[in-house]
Amino acid sequence: MPRTRLTAACLVLLTAAAAPAMAQTSTPVVVDARDAALALPRAQPAIPAPQDRPYPGVIQYRADITDLDRRIIRVRQTIPVAGPGPLTLLYPKYLPGNHAATGPIQLLSGVTVTANGQRLEWLRDTLDPYAFHLDIPAGVTEIEVQFQQLTQPDSSNWRVLMTQDMVNLQWEKAILYPAGYYSRQIQVAPSIVLPAGWKYGTALTTEARDGDVAAFETTDLYTLIDSPIFAGAHYRRIDIDPVGDRVHLNLLADEEKGLAATDDQLKLYENMVLQADRLFGARHFDNYEFLFALTDQMGGIGLEHHRSSENTGKPEFFTDWSKSAGDRGLLPHEYAHSWNGKFxxxxxxxxxxxxxxxxxxxxxxxxxxxxxxxxxxxxxxxxxxxxxxxxxxxxxxxxxxxxxxxxxxxxxxxxxxxxxxxxxxxxxxxxxxxxxxxxxxxxxxxxxxxxxxxxxxxxxxxxxxxxxxxxxxxxxxxxxxxxxxxxxxxxxxxxxxxxxxxxxxxxxxxxxxxxxxxxxxxxxxxWRLTYTDKPSDAEKAVSTGWANDFQYSLGFTLSGDKIANVRWGGPAFEQGIGAGWSLTAVNGKAGSAEALRDAVTAAKDGSPLELLIKSGDRFRTVAFDYRDGLRYPRLERIQGTPDRLSDILAPRRR
Missing domain, CATH: 1.10.390.10 (Neutral Protease Domain 2)
Incomplete structure (x- = not known):
């Protein structure tokens, strides 16, 4: 190893500093952020705080959602500017109904800005990656911004928004807007390019449709972001308003047969609108659009908006009605949000x-x-x-x-x-x-x-x-x-x-x-909470995974052979079982949910309850001293007391 040569000046300094100075050589040096900014390609301006003032001009916005094979949404925006100087564009970070910083900035790509045919370079903020800084040259009255939203092929990280048969266009995930203004003070003229022959549902008002290009009335950015689109090849729009034509069910499906809601089923949704009218006594919208996709291909969602909601259900939601009982509370929940959470x-x-x-x-x-x-x-x-x-x-x-x-x-x-x-x-x-x-x-x-x-x-x-x-x-x-x-x-x-x-x-x-x-x-x-070992048909309809649910007996659920949702302090937890274990055998026989249910039931009479479990290449045999049988929750009427709960659930007559 080569020796380090020290100059005489260094030797003098080291001798003078002695041991304490040597001990401090590993201490990090704190650099003021203002000094650090000097090292950037150009100085980074501050992100303007929003002010309640109109943005000058109207942003022209177009989203092309036709690239279904590659699942790419392509966006072009023309943004008017007031004059030369700094301009910051923001990508939405705090999304409506998410209550958190969930804007998927990671999926934004290809951001390119031009003015008068010349490219303008942008600088991403070093502290807030949702902000893009620009320096607008003299003589420029508008800029053109183009980018892509790279939607995902599966829902492992983000929801699937595009399939071969439908697209969920959420404006907040595919837009940039000027900083320094309230959202309701920024005007946008939106339009979309649709796959050939597709139809769509949205709370926005369609201004014109020319072939497969739909243009919507100019609106403010707040309303735009609060008004998503469900578009698809298989589409049906139904009036479910009992007192007018102001509430609609927009159905989309993977296949045409999924749209086959019966008159009796639709009457129940009309009842829902009527009961909401009687509960709240007012409406806080001009029109309300339920966007309801019946799909196992697009990602699941239930998201409220003021004049619409984004919802998904199983493809057979209407066609196999008895199996959808546990999922029918979604639309009433999102509808109630129009009053509580939006207005x-x-x-x-x-x-x-x-x-x-x-x-x-x-x-x-x-x-x-x-x-x-x-x-x-x-x-x-x-x-x-x-x-x-x-x-x-x-x-x-x-x-x-x-x-x-x-x-x-x-x-x-x-x-x-x-x-x-x-x-x-x-x-x-x-x-x-x-x-x-x-x-x-x-x-x-x-x-x-x-x-x-x-x-x-x-x-x-x-x-x-x-x-x-x-x-x-x-x-x-x-x-x-x-x-x-x-x-x-x-x-x-x-x-x-x-x-x-x-x-x-x-x-x-x-x-x-x-x-x-x-x-x-x-x-x-x-009513009081009790438990049963034999759930009713209604209880099975609500708890579709009841057959794999041992939460209130052994303290876990099964997902295939995987042991999941181990209840803290429950019997399985006390046996040292946590994440990563799978069920191999029950009482010496091949393990399954059915075998485990039988064994838990038999253990009430003193039969053994012994599980062979596996994690990686490790096996364990676990014996449970549990004798209370299967336990599924149930409400039991308390005789001799007022049945106020039934009154709460009964329909209002006025």
Whole structure:
């Protein structure tokens, strides 16, 4: 190894610094960000904060969705500019209904900007990769921006948006817009190029269609992003409005036969619209478009918008109606969001544009009460039979009654945590808790509130009165309004005086070994949670995976031969079983869900319950001392008590 030569000056410095200086040679040097910017190809300007002022001119936007084989959406935008100087373009980061920074900037490619036929170079922001900085030359009045959205062939990372038979165009994932302005102050004239012969559904108003090019009326960026398109080769649009032609079901399918909804089925969706009218007492849209794709090829979705919603179901959703019972609550949920989450929404989610961070402190209202009303509307409309509605509620109650995660984590934190990642799965969900909790556990809180109001007013008032007062004012207005925790509590007090702030905070902030699921509403509603070893047909329809579900017996589920969803503290967990194990044998015979069900049942009479499990090249034999048999959740009527729950689920006559 060559020796390092030290100059006399270096030797003098080292001698003077002595040991302490030598010890500091590995300490990182902190460079001021302003100094670091000097090393960039050119100075990086600040991203302008949004201001409530009109953007000069109208952005011309065209999306070409015809490249189905390569699954590429090609975009061209013509953006007017006010004059020379810096301009920052933003890619949407905080997407509506996602409550997190989920804009798939990774799928944006080929960004090219030109002006007067000359290419303009852009600089991506070094701190915020969703921002692109430009320097507009003198004499330029508009720029042309072209890029591609590279949609995915499978849903392993992002949803599939393009198939051979349908496309889900979500504007927020395929657009750049100028920074420094509120979204509602930026005007856009959108258009799309469709595959030959395709039709589409959207809340946007079509201005003209020339062959396979559709142009829409100029609108603001906020409304555009809130108005996605479902387009496809197999399409049907149906009026389901019982009092006019303002609510429509836009069906798309992988094959034409998937569109065959019967008149009786469609009548149930008409009932849903009627029951929503009676619940809220007002409408906050001109037209509402359900976009409903029946597919096993495009990625699944249920996403709310103010005047539409994006939804998917199984290809046989209508044609094999009995098997769709557990999925019929999706459209009522998304429809209820038009009132709760869109017209009225948490004030901390009313952001100036789609790159201002959202806050999620009230998701237990935004999503939780919507989950409640979605299930209630499904039952009142007849989309859910009473048996299916009870089975759905039993599943929710059982999950949270057996969830140990609240020992360390309050429900409120699942709202705040959502910004870390949108519904990111993890191991031991019963311990980690998840973003689904602000939907389903919050549903139980709202049932608790509803039954309390009914009990203390002898049935004269209910949460329906809150819904009409809080969400149903200003009929025909669809300008979003924000709400706060104090306003929610005050509105509940206006219906029935109670310490609602304390009521809500007790349930939202409950944490520790004594914290329990909020099940009081069930018993006040006249029902209690029990378990059965033989689920009914309705319970099987709701829990389609019931045959592989051992959550409330051994404490896990089976996915094929894989052991999954191990319940923290349950029998399997106590045997040292976690992620990565698979079931090989049950009592010395080939393992399967059926064999395991039989063995768990036989163990009630003292028979052995021994599993051979495998992880990698390691095998283990595990013996369970479990004698309680199979356990599936069920609601049981408490005789001699008022049946308030049945009243909640019954259709409203006016």
């Amino acid at each position: 009225m929404r948490p004030a901390d989610e009313l952001t100036a544009n789609h790159n201002v961070p959202t806050q999620n402190t009230l998701l237990w209202v935004y999503e939780g009460q919507t989950e409640y009303w979605g299930d209630v509307l499904a039952a009142r409309a007849g989309l859910h039979s009473k048996e299916v509605a009870l089975a759905t509620l039993a599943n929710v109650a059982a999950f949270y009654d057996n969830q140990p995660g609240r020992q360390w984590r309050a429900l409120q934190d699942t709202n705040n945590h959502n910004l870390l990642g949108y519904r990111v799965p993890g191991q031991f969900p019963s311990w980690m808790r998840g973003t689904g909790d602000y939907y389903r556990e919050s549903l139980l809180i709202w049932l608790d509130a509803d039954t309390l109001i009914r009990a203390e007013t002898d049935g004269r008032k209910s949460l329906d009165d809150f819904a009409k007062a809080f969400f149903g004012h200003d009929d025909c207005s669809w300008t979003p309004q924000g709400y706060t925790f104090d306003q929610v509590a005050a509105a509940l007090n206006a219906v029935h005086p109670h310490d609602w702030a304390d009521f809500l905070r007790e349930r939202l902030d409950a944490v520790g070994p004594d914290a329990r699921a909020p099940l009081a509403g069930l018993e006040r509603g006249g």
